[in-house]
Amino acid sequence: ENTEPQRTAFLLRKQWTLYSVTPLYRFCPARLRDYARLLSAFIAAEKQKGLAVEVGVELDIKVAVSSLPDLKGSDQDQAGILVQLSLRSPASRKNSEEKLVWSGWFCCVFGDDLSKNVPEDFTCLPLFLANGAESYTSIVGSWFQKTFDCCFRRLAISPLSLSWMAAMWTGCKVDKTTSAMELVFSVPCLPYPLDISYAIHPEDAKALWDTVQKTPGEITQEEVDVFMDCLYSHFHRHFKIRLSATKLVKVSTAVASAHCDGIIKFLQSQYLTGVLMLLTELAISQIQ
Amino acid sequence: MDETVAEYIRRTVLKIPRDEIKSMLQKWGFLSEKQLQTINFHQIKENVSQDVVQLCEANSADIKQAAVLDIIYNHIYPNKRVWSVYQMNKTGEETEIFDLTDFKKKFKRQLQSALKNVTISFREYEDNAIWIRIAWGTPYKKPNQYKTSYVVYHSQTPYVFISASVLKSNLPLLCQALVLASNYHDIREMELRSHSLNSLKDIVFKRYSQNFQTYHPRPLQERNVAPESTDVRIIQENRNEKERIQRVNREVFGDGPQPKLEFAQYKLETMFKSDPKMDVLDKKEPFRCLVKFYSPHLLESLKALAPAGIADAPLSPLLTCIPQKARNYFKIREKKGLFPGSFVSP
Numbered sequence: 311e312n313t314e315p316q317r318t319a320f321l322l323r324k325q326w327t328l329y330s331v332t333p334l335y336r337f338c339p340a341r342l343r344d345y346a347r348l349l350s351a352f353i354a355a356e357k358q359k360g361l362a363v364e365v366g367v368e369l370d371i372k373v374a375v376s377s378l379p380d381l382k383g384s385d386q387d388q389a390g391i392l393v394q395l396s397l398r399s400p401a402s403r404k405n406s407e408e409k410l411v412w413s414g415w416f417c418c419v420f421g422d423d424l425s426k427n428v429p430e431d432f433t434c435l436p437l438f439l440a441n442g443a444e445s446y447t448s449i450v451g452s453w454f455q456k457t458f459d460c461c462f463r464r465l466a467i468s469p470l471s472l473s474w475m476a477a478m479w480t481g482c483k484v485d486k487t488t489s490a491m492e493l494v495f496s497v498p499c500l501p502y503p504l505d506i507s508y509a510i511h512p513e514d515a516k517a518l519w520d521t522v523q524k525t526p527g528e529i530t531q532e533e534v535d536v537f538m539d540c541l542y543s544h545f546h547r548h549f550k551i552r553l554s555a556t557k558l559v560k561v562s563t564a565v566a567s568a569h570c571d572g573i574i575k576f577l578q579s580q581y582l583t584g585v586l587m588l589l590t591e592l593a594i595s596q597i598q
Numbered sequence: 599m600d601e602t603v604a605e606y607i608r609r610t611v612l613k614i615p616r617d618e619i620k621s622m623l624q625k626w627g628f629l630s631e632k633q634l635q636t637i638n639f640h641q642i643k644e645n646v647s648q649d650v651v652q653l654c655e656a657n658s659a660d661i662k663q664a665a666v667l668d669i670i671y672n673h674i675y676p677n678k679r680v681w682s683v684y685q686m687n688k689t690g691e692e693t694e695i696f697d698l699t700d701f702k703k704k705f706k707r708q709l710q711s712a713l714k715n716v717t718i719s720f721r722e723y724e725d726n727a728i729w730i731r732i733a734w735g736t737p738y739k740k741p742n743q744y745k746t747s748y749v750v751y752h753s754q755t756p757y758v759f760i761s762a763s764v765l766k767s768n769l770p771l772l773c774q775a776l777v778l779a780s781n782y783h784d785i786r787e788m789e790l791r792s793h794s795l796n797s798l799k800d801i802v803f804k805r806y807s808q809n810f811q812t813y814h815p816r817p818l819q820e821r822n823v824a825p826e827s828t829d830v831r832i833i834q835e836n837r838n839e840k841e842r843i844q845r846v847n848r849e850v851f852g853d854g855p856q857p858k859l860e861f862a863q864y865k866l867e868t869m870f871k872s873d874p875k876m877d878v879l880d881k882k883e884p885f886r887c888l889v890k891f892y893s894p895h896l897l898e899s900l901k902a903l904a905p906a907g908i909a910d911a912p913l914s915p916l917l918t919c920i921p922q923k924a925r926n927y928f929k930i931r932e933k934k935g936l937f938p939g940s941f942v943s944p
Contacts, residue, residue, distance in 0.1 A: 504899040511886035
C-alpha cells in the first residue's frame, strides 16, 4: 500500500456513485488541460441549450482535469484521472471564491485482465466514481462518451460481492475501531417492506473471521460462505428468520461501506487501494 | 395581538391540510361561525392562513388560545410525533377518586415554580384522555412555542404517553410534575416507542386481539374458507405445511389487525454457538450485536415472513412478545442453567 494519505484524503468519507467505463479511444494523458477547456465549452453550450443544471444561470462553471498518479495498482495501470467542477460567483471572475460542486475520477487498480486484451489506441480506466449532482454526472459522462467513444454504466454490487467485502474488510486491522460491522438486509416482497440492520461489535466480528480464515493474505469463497453462514445462523438462533432468503443491500465497516446500488464510501486511506482493486474487478466483469 | 402569536397561528394553519382547515377552526371555536363564513377556504393555503390571522387579530387572540389550536391539530395528527410510554406506580392500595381540577392545579404549580416561563395548556377528551401541551422557556427566556412537549394521560390508568421533542433536559421535571399531580409514587419509562399513538394505547390497554401464549399442535380442522388460488404446483405436502404455518401464525399473532409500530431494537449479549465441526469461534464472552427491524408496519410484516418462506413458524418469541410485553427495545442475555438455548430479556 503506497498511497500517500494526504494526496488522497479528499476521497475519504464522501459518498461515491460507481460506474463501469469501457476503454477510452485515443485518450492522451498529456492533454488534460485541453480536455478541461473542451469540457468547459461543452458544459457552457449545454447550458445555452437550456439543458444545464443549476438555476443560477449567471454562475460560471470552472472545469479542472488532473492526474492522480498514486491511484494505480501495478505499473501497467493507467494513473487515475480526476475531473472537478467548481462554481465561480460572477462578482469578480478572477479572484473570487470557487465552490467545488462535483467531482468524478477514473481509475484502474490492477486492471491487467482488461488492459492486456485491448489494442494500443485504447486507455483502460474501467472504474468511474462520481460525487455531486446527477445532472453534472450526466453532462460530464456525455462528453466523455462522445469524445472517447466509450460507454458508462451504473455498477451494481451483487449480494455475493457484498459478502466478500464484509469478510475482507472485517479482517482488516484498524487502529481505533469504533464502527460496528453492519449488514443491512431488505425484504421487499411483503405487504409492508421490512429492513433489518444487523450490526456486530467489530472486535467480535474480527475474532470470528480470524478463526475462519485459514491462510493470512488469502481469502477463499468457502471461507466467505462459512463466515456469512455463522452470522446467519446466530441470527436465526434468536429470531428464526433466514437472512439468506433476504437481500443483502449494504455492508458497513470501519474500512469502507458499500451499497448494492453501486455506492461506496472509503473510510481508511491505508485500504483505499485494496478496495479500488476489488471495485476495478467488478467494473471489468461488467464490461466484459 | 402579539406578532409572535400571529406568526404562530399562521404557521399552525399552514400545517393543516386545506380540506381540514374549516372543521379544525370550528372545533377550535375561537372564531365565530359568521367569521368563518367570510373566509374562502378554496384559495391557496398561504391566503387562507392570512385571512385566519386577520380574524384572530380582530378577536385579540393570545398565546393561550393559539395553543389550544395546536393541541387540536396534534390530537388529530398525533402520528407526526414520536411517542414514548411511561408507567406510574403507586405504593399502597388506596384508590383515590381522580380530581381533574386538582391535577391541573398541582401540575401547573410544579412546573411554574421550577421554570417561571412555561406555557401549559390542557384539553380533555371523551375517552378520559387529558392532553397537555407544554412550551418550554427558561427563567430568562420566553417559552419557545415551536419546541413543545405533549403529554397524553389517561386518568383511569397508570399510563402516560409523552412526546418530548428536542428539549430532553426538561423530561425529569415533567415526569416529576406528573407523578406529584396525579398522586402516584414514581414513574418509569417503558421500552416502547412509536409514531402511532393509538397503537401504543392498543398495546398497553390490551385492545388488540391477543394471541395464545403457547403453541399446541392441533389436527387440521374443517374451515368454511374458500381455498386460495389453486396453484397446481402445490402438492399435498406443501399444502399441509402452508396451512400449518397459517394456523401457527394465527395462534401467535391473533386474528385481528396488529398494533402499528415502526421499529424494534435488540441488543444481543448472548454467546456465539456453532457446530463444533466447523472449527470456528469458541469464545467464552458474548458475541455482541445490535439488531434493528424497520418497517412502516412492523408487526404485519413480521407476520408475513413465515408464509413467505423467509422465517420459521412459529416466529421467535423475541419478536412475537412485543405487544404483550409492551416494549420494542430489548437487551437479550443468555439464560444460565438448565436450558442454555433460551434467552432472558431483563
